[in-house]
Amino acid sequence: MNTFLKRLLARPEAILFFVLVAEIVFFSVAGRNFNTSDNVANIVRHSAEIGMLALVMMPIILTGGIDLSVGSLLGLCAVIFGVFTHEWKMAMPLAAALTLGVGAMAGGVNAALITVLRLPPLIVTLGTFSLFRGLAEAITKGTMTYRDFSPEFIALGRERWMGLPLQGWLFILIAIGIAVLVHRTTFGRAFRAIGFSPEGSRYAGLPVQRRIAFTYVLAGIVAALAAIVFTARLRQARADAGTGYELQAITAVVLGGTSIFGGVGTVGGTLLGIASVAVLTTGLKLIPAIALAGIGSELGSLLTGALLILALAGGTLAKSLAVRRSRRQSHAAPKPTITT
Numbered sequence: 001m002n003t004f005l006k007r008l009l010a011r012p013e014a015i016l017f018f019v020l021v022a023e024i025v026f027f028s029v030a031g032r033n034f035n036t037s038d039n040v041a042n043i044v045r046h047s048a049e050i051g052m053l054a055l056v057m058m059p060i061i062l063t064g065g066i067d068l069s070v071g072s073l074l075g076l077c078a079v080i081f082g083v084f085t086h087e088w089k090m091a092m093p094l095a096a097a098l099t100l101g102v103g104a105m106a107g108g109v110n111a112a113l114i115t116v117l118r119l120p121p122l123i124v125t126l127g128t129f130s131l132f133r134g135l136a137e138a139i140t141k142g143t144m145t146y147r148d149f150s151p152e153f154i155a156l157g158r159e160r161w162m163g164l165p166l167q168g169w170l171f172i173l174i175a176i177g178i179a180v181l182v183h184r185t186t187f188g189r190a191f192r193a194i195g196f197s198p199e200g201s202r203y204a205g206l207p208v209q210r211r212i213a214f215t216y217v218l219a220g221i222v223a224a225l226a227a228i229v230f231t232a233r234l235r236q237a238r239a240d241a242g243t244g245y246e247l248q249a250i251t252a253v254v255l256g257g258t259s260i261f262g263g264v265g266t267v268g269g270t271l272l273g274i275a276s277v278a279v280l281t282t283g284l285k286l287i288p289a290i291a292l293a294g295i296g297s298e299l300g301s302l303l304t305g306a307l308l309i310l311a312l313a314g315g316t317l318a319k320s321l322a323v324r325r326s327r328r329q330s331h332a333a334p335k336p337t338i339t340t
Contacts, residue, residue: 012269013266013268013269013272016272016273020272023283027279027283031283032291037163041163041164041165044164044167045157046233047277047278048168049074049230049233050248050252050274050277051171051175051274052170052171052174052222052225052229053070053074053222053245053246054248054250054252054253054273055175055178056178057250057253058182058253058256059215059218060121060216061253061254061259061265062194062258062265063191064194064198064261064262065215065216066121066122066260067110067219068246069125070242070246071243072130072132072133072136072246073106073107073220073223073242075133075227075242075243076106076133076136076227077103077106077223078136078237078241079146079238080098080099080139081099081146081231083139083146084098086148092150092153102224103220103221106224107218107219107221108213108216108217110125110216110219110220111213111216114212114213115209115210147235154235157229157231157235158232158233167232170225175271190206194211195261195263223242226242227241227242247304250308251273251277251307251308252274252276254273254308255277255307255308256268256271256272257273260312276307277307280304281296281297281300281304284299284303
């Protein structure tokens with residue numbers, strides 16, 4: 001039993017679970033109206049888009065990649081959705097479908113640059129991070145905001161079903177889909193193998209580049225879906241939508257135990273990471289002194305960045321310690337004796 005507990009507590013998910021419980025206890029005491037159904041719904045409503053981005057970021061990081069462009073792509077897709085509905089006068093379902101198509105194409109741009117030209121994912125997505133945001137600002141000329149959406153569309157971001165906001169149910173569906181893909185299909189299990197050893201995966205016959213390309217296209221589609229949900233929640237489409245969301249999504253994934261080097265990670269851990277970031281950023285705004293000073297968002301961004309650095313440092317330290325331990329064990333192993 002003691003061995004089982006030690007193994008359990010050594011898992012990042014277990015540590016993060018206790019961190020989440022500590023956050024809930026702290027904000028229940030220090031925050032105002034934290035333990036209310038309305039606040040729980042508010043947390044779900046405001047974290048659904050970031051949660052969607054985190055869920056599709058996980059397969060990318062599992063393969064050893066990264067996508068810094070998802071927040072900017074969310075903003076671009078929100079603006080394009082506004083163009084489709086307001087300037088081109090499209091029906092809402094057609095506009096949503098075409099927006100998802102734009103997200104898929106944008107993800108395909110990342111995929112092509114990474115898998116065909118073999119450029120580093122960090123450099124590629126850093127470039128498209130600026131490209132997508134610049135396109136959104138060019139379309140809106142930096143000032144235009146699309147408003148006056150139909151009440152039926154606004155309901156997606158405002159209404160509840162069975163006590164849970166509608167975007168919460170959408171988030172659950174995506175979480176189930178990603179969990180089945182990563183943990184229950186041969187296709188998704190290949191992501192771990194690629195993250196551990198891309199060359200070994202190629203020798204094993206896996207279509208490495210196609211699997212990697214799939215993760216970026218999927219991220220583009222879900223970023224477009226998150227843009228639609230974001231627009232419904234705020235009742236407007238603007239170029240700065242999703243600013244900083246990539247940082248929070250990456251933080252949630254890494255906090256959940258997914259290795260930034262690839263090959264290790266679970267959807268359950270990512271969900272805990274999403275919950276931890278959501279409770280932290282929302283709970284800070286409910287502390288009276290912080291709310292009065294009006295620094296809840298800034299402090300939330302500061303602590304999110306600090307959590308990301310700590311998670312990355314912890315992962316790097318754990319990997320270094322494991323390497324040193326294996327070296328010591330190899331040196332300490334008895335050498336075979338040769339008899340004549």
